[in-house]
Amino acid sequence: MAKKIGVTMEVGNDGVAVITISNPPVNSLASPIISGLKEKFRDANQRIDVKAIVLIGNNGRFSGGFDINVFQQVHKTGDLSLMPEVSVELVCNLMEDSRKPLVAAVEGLALGGGLELAMACHARVAAPKAQLGLPELTLGVIPGFGGTQRLPRLVGLAKATDMILLSKSISSEEGQKLGLIDALVPPGDVLSTSRKWALDIAEGRKPFLRSLHRTDKIGSLSEARAILKTSRQLAKKIAPNMPQHHACIEVIEEGIIHGGYSGVLKEAEVFKQLVLSDTAKGLVHVFFAQRATSKVPNVTDVGLKPRPIKKVAVIGGGLMGSGIATALLLSNIRVVLKEINSEYLMKGIKSVEANMKGLVSRGKLTQDKAGKALSLFKGVLDYTEFKDVDMVIEAVIENIQLKQNIFKEIEKVCSPHCILASNTSTIDLDVIGEKTNSKDRIVGAHFFSPAHLMPLLEIVRSKNTSAQVILDLMAVGKAIKKVPVVVGNCIGFAVNRTFFPYSQAAHMLANLGVDLFRIDSVITSFGLPLGPFQLGDLAGHGIGLAVGPIYAKVYGDRMFRSPMTELLLKSGRNGKINGKGYYIYEKGSKPKPDPSVLSVVEESRKLTNIMPGGKPISVSDKEIVEMILFPVVNEACRVLDEGVVIRASDLDIASVLGMSFPSYRGGIVFWADTVGPKYIYERLKRLSETYGSFFKPSRYLEERAMNGMLLSESKSSRSRL
Numbered sequence: 001m002a003k004k005i006g007v008t009m010e011v012g013n014d015g016v017a018v019i020t021i022s023n024p025p026v027n028s029l030a031s032p033i034i035s036g037l038k039e040k041f042r043d044a045n046q047r048i049d050v051k052a053i054v055l056i057g058n059n060g061r062f063s064g065g066f067d068i069n070v071f072q073q074v075h076k077t078g079d080l081s082l083m084p085e086v087s088v089e090l091v092c093n094l095m096e097d098s099r100k101p102l103v104a105a106v107e108g109l110a111l112g113g114g115l116e117l118a119m120a121c122h123a124r125v126a127a128p129k130a131q132l133g134l135p136e137l138t139l140g141v142i143p144g145f146g147g148t149q150r151l152p153r154l155v156g157l158a159k160a161t162d163m164i165l166l167s168k169s170i171s172s173e174e175g176q177k178l179g180l181i182d183a184l185v186p187p188g189d190v191l192s193t194s195r196k197w198a199l200d201i202a203e204g205r206k207p208f209l210r211s212l213h214r215t216d217k218i219g220s221l222s223e224a225r226a227i228l229k230t231s232r233q234l235a236k237k238i239a240p241n242m243p244q245h246h247a248c249i250e251v252i253e254e255g256i257i258h259g260g261y262s263g264v265l266k267e268a269e270v271f272k273q274l275v276l277s278d279t280a281k282g283l284v285h286v287f288f289a290q291r292a293t294s295k296v297p298n299v300t301d302v303g304l305k306p307r308p309i310k311k312v313a314v315i316g317g318g319l320m321g322s323g324i325a326t327a328l329l330l331s332n333i334r335v336v337l338k339e340i341n342s343e344y345l346m347k348g349i350k351s352v353e354a355n356m357k358g359l360v361s362r363g364k365l366t367q368d369k370a371g372k373a374l375s376l377f378k379g380v381l382d383y384t385e386f387k388d389v390d391m392v393i394e395a396v397i398e399n400i401q402l403k404q405n406i407f408k409e410i411e412k413v414c415s416p417h418c419i420l421a422s423n424t425s426t427i428d429l430d431v432i433g434e435k436t437n438s439k440d441r442i443v444g445a446h447f448f449s450p451a452h453l454m455p456l457l458e459i460v461r462s463k464n465t466s467a468q469v470i471l472d473l474m475a476v477g478k479a480i481k482k483v484p485v486v487v488g489n490c491i492g493f494a495v496n497r498t499f500f501p502y503s504q505a506a507h508m509l510a511n512l513g514v515d516l517f518r519i520d521s522v523i524t525s526f527g528l529p530l531g532p533f534q535l536g537d538l539a540g541h542g543i544g545l546a547v548g549p550i551y552a553k554v555y556g557d558r559m560f561r562s563p564m565t566e567l568l569l570k571s572g573r574n575g576k577i578n579g580k581g582y583y584i585y586e587k588g589s590k591p592k593p594d595p596s597v598l599s600v601v602e603e604s605r606k607l608t609n610i611m612p613g614g615k616p617i618s619v620s621d622k623e624i625v626e627m628i629l630f631p632v633v634n635e636a637c638r639v640l641d642e643g644v645v646i647r648a649s650d651l652d653i654a655s656v657l658g659m660s661f662p663s664y665r666g667g668i669v670f671w672a673d674t675v676g677p678k679y680i681y682e683r684l685k686r687l688s689e690t691y692g693s694f695f696k697p698s699r700y701l702e703e704r705a706m707n708g709m710l711l712s713e714s715k716s717s718r719s720r721l
């Protein structure tokens with residue numbers, strides 16, 4: 001059925017014109033909506049039977065903001081004329097400066113341009129729990145319908161900069177306390193109260209307030225400057241590589257110094273520059289890529305409905321198991337945690353409690369909610385409780401035989417509808433399920449550590465996993481606030497496989513004589529939160545040593561074998577776990593580079609003996625980035641070629657959420673396409689000629705480079721999903 005897009009106006013006997021935005025599902029402000037709004041506001045202002053106006057969104061949602069698809073079209077075409085010039089004409093002239101009062105009737109959500117329209121009205125009446133915010137910076141732009149000027153004037157400069165820079169939304173309850181919302185009324189009364197409010201303004205019983213003209217919440221110039229100084233420091237800290245935060249502060253400042261109208265004009269100008277930035281391109285790509293992950297062919301489009309998952313058993317209370325249990329409990333799912341003895345069980349229970357406590361102490365969870373979550377939790381030592389669980393998630397150590405035995409046992413004790421999931425990060429799912437007759441309900445639920453905090457859930461399907469089981473796990477993933485990405489079965493799945501060359505390339509560079517702390521610093525400047533060596537410390541070098549041979553078995557043709565991890569362990573350095581790795585870890589202070597580790601590096605260099613002429617190579621920062629990340633791109637190409645992911649953008653999201661690849665670079669494949677497949681191919685080819693097969697370009701990359709195609713183009717995609 002075609003969705004009904006447009007703006008309607010109905011004039012009641014009371015003389016109130018109700019203008020309604022309809023563009024399901026979030027009433028985004030697409031071009032027909034913007035032109036519809038202009039037309040209706042003009043009409044309402046001219047009609048003599050209209051005394052006042054109410055603006056509302058259809059179906060209980062005010063508006064999710066400007067249509068982000070338009071940004072994508074601008075990015076594809078480079079054509080800025082697709083953007084409407086509305087900040088002055090619509091939001092100032094037709095709305096705020098209208099002779100007739102306008103009231104926004106806010107239900108559900110008013111985000112971005114949606115909230116900006118509401119702020120251009122003369123009052124705002126809202127239903128409880130409506131979501132209000134200006135999240136434009138997450139898209140690489142700034143608010144463009146006057147939000148940078150009106151929000152500070154309504155809620156105060158400090159609160160406004162906090163909301164805008166951190167893209168933090170607030171509830172209508174908080175909005176009322178701050179002065180953004182004038183009245184909070186039950187959902188059924190929003191329209192009637194708005195009508196009355198509009199008439200009250202028209203007839204002088206309530207003030208006719210224009211947000212842009214207000215100054216009462218801004219404070220003195222020196223106070224404003226102090227707040228903006230703090231904001232600049234915050235921007236430097238949270239967004240060192242992005243332009244929109246600093247640009248936004250400049251625009252806000254313009255309005256403080258020269259007045260709101262001048263601020264609105266500067267806002268439009270800066271918006272136009274930012275919308276074409278690489279940052280905006282990357283972030284808008286990530287917005288749509290994330291939503292695309294919930295569309296899985298033959299799973300989400302075949303009329304299946306997810307089954308309710310109310311009780312889950314987690315096997316193994318280590319770091320992963322306790323994190324998974326915490327994530328489930330926080331979403332009100334009952335959890336039984338099974339361990340092999342009471343000592344381990346107590347440890348697991350304590351870890352879950354500590355996770356909850358950590359969230360409470362960081363203000364992310366109330367004590368009350370933590371208590372409620374823990375009341376749904378039970379530790380067990382046998383399988384009695386397993387008879388009525390809807391899903392089991394096995395999270396024991398990476399041991400094939402152990403996992404096979406567990407799956408054989410749980411197949412017997414669980415009901416036939418129960419989903420049998422494994423949190424393995426490396427072992428083939430078909431091998432895990434080999435001893436069972438339940439291959440259709442075996443699935444991978446690969447969480448990232450710490451599982452209660454990291455947003456990605458890789459759902460690994462084997463060729464036998466049923467569509468229903470995948471759909472159920474996707475629904476659980478969403479319920480526990482993860483982004484589920486469905487991937488195919490191979491060693492390392494999508495994320496770990498794509499990134500296995502990351503640490504290997506770093507080891508090669510260090511063995512070639514490049515300073516390891518410099519490598520980490522170059523990579524963090526590129527935008528990853530941790531460089532490869534610090535990441536190794538965090539994961540623990542024991543793990544690195546254990547998984548190395550598993551990867552070597554299947555991807556041995558492109559491995560760089562470095563003795564460094566083994567030498568590190570021999571010298572008593574297991575990373576953060578024991579306080580010592582490449583860095584020194586002391587409670588309460590940041591990791592410090594440990595100069596004494598250089599003797600280990602020296603020993604490794606002697607053993608590998610790959611420095612040309614025995615001398616360290618000289619490389620620029622750019623070359624470091626290329627030598628570390630191009631092999632990752634190369635592996636991403638193989639992942640695409642083998643159809644391990646449904647679409648290239650799934651790998652982008654997986655890299656952003658699983659490896660913290662900078663979202664403003666759009667994810668690993670998007671970034672590679674920005675750099676250019678041909679350039680990457682040529683660089684890798686040259687590197688492989690000098691340093692060997694570790695850098696050898698994959699067939700997929702070569703084909704794309706030769707044919708002038710992007711890596712993300714789906715022409716030859718042969719998804720195995």
Ligand SMILES: CCCCCCCCC[C@H](O)CC(=O)SCCNC(=O)CCNC(=O)[C@H](O)C(C)(C)COP(=O)(O)OP(=O)(O)OC[C@H]1O[C@@H](n2cnc3c(N)ncnc32)[C@H](O)[C@@H]1OP(=O)(O)O
Pocket residue numbers: 025026028029064065066067068069083084085086087109111112113114116135136139142143144145147268269271272288291292
């Ligand atoms: C030339 C200079 C003049 C300047 C002119 C232009 C100025 C623009 C000014 C304005 O300040 C800019 C903006 O408003 S940018 C947009 C700001 N808004 C947002 O960032 C909100 C983004 N959306 C969300 O956060 C969420 O979608 C939601 C609204 C909270 C809803 O979440 P929910 O979980 O319910 O659903 P989703 O799955 O996320 O979304 C459902 C579908 O809706 C699509 N969608 C959501 N928001 C938008 C949008 N703003 N534009 C287009 N499409 C949107 C989303 O893609 C989903 O689509 P599917 O096809 O996947 O179903």
